[in-house]
Amino acid sequence: MRITCTVNGRPQVADSVWAGESLLYVLRERLGLPGSKNACEQGECGSCSVYLDGTLVCACLVLGGQADGREIVTVEGLSNGDSLHPVQQAFVEAGAVQCGFCTPGLVVATHDLLRRVPRPSDAQIREALAGNICRCTGYAKIIDAVHLAAGRMGAA
Amino acid sequence: MEFLQPTSWPEALTMKAAHPEAMPIAGGTDVMVEVNLDRHRPAAIIDLTRVAELTEWGGEGDLLRIGSGVTYARIIDELGDRLPGLAMASRTVGSPQIRNRGTVGGNLGSASPAGDAHPPLLAMDALVELASVHGSRRLPVSEFFIGPKRNAARPEELIAAFLIHPASGPQQFSKVGTRNAMVIAVCSFALALDPKRRRIGTGIGSAAPTPVTAADAERFMAGVLEEAGLWERPSEVDASAIARFGELVAAAARPIDDVRGTAAYRRHALSVLARRSFTWAWLEYQRSA
Numbered sequence: 001m002r003i004t005c006t007v008n009g010r011p012q013v014a015d016s017v018w019a020g021e022s023l024l025y026v027l028r029e030r031l032g033l034p035g036s037k038n039a040c041e042q043g044e045c046g047s048c049s050v051y052l053d054g055t056l057v058c059a060c061l062v063l064g065g066q067a068d069g070r071e072i073v074t075v076e077g078l079s080n081g082d083s084l085h086p087v088q089q090a091f092v093e094a095g096a097v098q099c100g101f102c103t104p105g106l107v108v109a110t111h112d113l114l115r116r117v118p119r120p121s122d123a124q125i126r127e128a129l130a131g132n133i134c135r136c137t138g139y140a141k142i143i144d145a146v147h148l149a150a151g152r153m154g155a156a
Numbered sequence: 157m158e159f160l161q162p163t164s165w166p167e168a169l170t171m172k173a174a175h176p177e178a179m180p181i182a183g184g185t186d187v188m189v190e191v192n193l194d195r196h197r198p199a200a201i202i203d204l205t206r207v208a209e210l211t212e213w214g215g216e217g218d219l220l221r222i223g224s225g226v227t228y229a230r231i232i233d234e235l236g237d238r239l240p241g242l243a244m245a246s247r248t249v250g251s252p253q254i255r256n257r258g259t260v261g262g263n264l265g266s267a268s269p270a271g272d273a274h275p276p277l278l279a280m281d282a283l284v285e286l287a288s289v290h291g292s293r294r295l296p297v298s299e300f301f302i303g304p305k306r307n308a309a310r311p312e313e314l315i316a317a318f319l320i321h322p323a324s325g326p327q328q329f330s331k332v333g334t335r336n337a338m339v340i341a342v343c344s345f346a347l348a349l350d351p352k353r354r355r356i357g358t359g360i361g362s363a364a365p366t367p368v369t370a371a372d373a374e375r376f377m378a379g380v381l382e383e384a385g386l387w388e389r390p391s392e393v394d395a396s397a398i399a400r401f402g403e404l405v406a407a408a409a410r411p412i413d414d415v416r417g418t419a420a421y422r423r424h425a426l427s428v429l430a431r432r433s434f435t436w437a438w439l440e441y442q443r444s445a
Contacts, residue, residue, distance in 0.1 A: 001159060018157070019157040019158060019159035019201060020157045020191045020197065020201070022188060022191075022192060041189075041192040041193060042188075042189040042192065042193065043185055043188075043189065043250065043251075043253065043254055044338060046251060046253060049253055055256045055257075056252060056253055056256055057253055057256055057257050058253045058254070058257075060188065060192060061183070061184040061185050061188040061189070061253075061254075061257060062184055062188070062257075063159075063181060063184055063187075063188060063191075063201065063203065065159045065161060065201075065203060066181070066184070066203055066205055068161075109252070109253070112252075127252075127337075128252055130251050130252070130336070130337030130338060131250060131251020131252060131253045131254060131337065131338060132251075
């Protein structure tokens, strides 16, 4: 089947999509957007986090056909050309990136948190990022990065 | 695999009648796991996310009628004041990503013994509304679960909504797991104090082949409160009565040993959860009286 959707502001068409295919597979394998990572395929790790019509979701749990006609924003859509989004920049500077596999999902989930809660507490950060798992266990620096980004975005 | 995408409720029922084997999908938080990991490949999938009627809720007489497509995130935000027990349970579901997509209707459809929404629905005596092209019917949620991951819906039926009384008193939900998010319950317990109907409601999760109530415990505690006139003049409830309530809740479970815990642990944990839940809820009732 054919899926037509808007990804990062651009109209996209994916053909020959199998009915059981996830949005994550469509993004990575059909549309060439490998930013969203494929790890657990069961909504446990958060590394495929994207926006679907403005709502934070795991792309692996959205059926491709459910995304037809919808608007998707992936981690690739957060930066402005070559200049990183403040959340991305904060992750780099705080040393919140180790192997990097969880980073795209954490960046999108952090982006979602900060637009709802501009100055989150540690507890709010832990709650909001509970579904994003870092197997390098670099959580302390990830929390530092969220505070850093929040401070800068608040000041801007 | 066939993909069906109705855009209205009548169209959804017509499609389900024509494809009774079709697996309904809403938030996908259960269905997609099965498909992604190739555990189950349905012949057809029917996507209910375009059916606007399922995402609505409103009053119906004394009851709230909540569409099966309302997400956990919306239950928390929009209904947390009227359904505190269900909202507490919803907060323990997965992560923000999962709560943004997952629905109570989907939880009912999966009918897992560990489904987080089930104990509060049991404690609140909720009704499940099933519909097909032939009409709709409502049955008590306690009759809806008929076995592990099996429910009473017929092949041509879809889950339309659930109906539930807004809370008339304090409610609690507790869940045992290895961390504070993203866990399936080792066991769980929901309690509803219903001063309006002079009733105690209970629901036990993940400790029997289906979610179950603890009817003996409910009757016992309702009797204790009635006898001493405690609904009208809420003073302290005797500790031995609360302990007995915990024992009766544990006795209503039929747990097994599995990877998440032993039967003995589950029984013990349930008696503790029941005792604590009652103590917390009763304190709240005393304060509000």
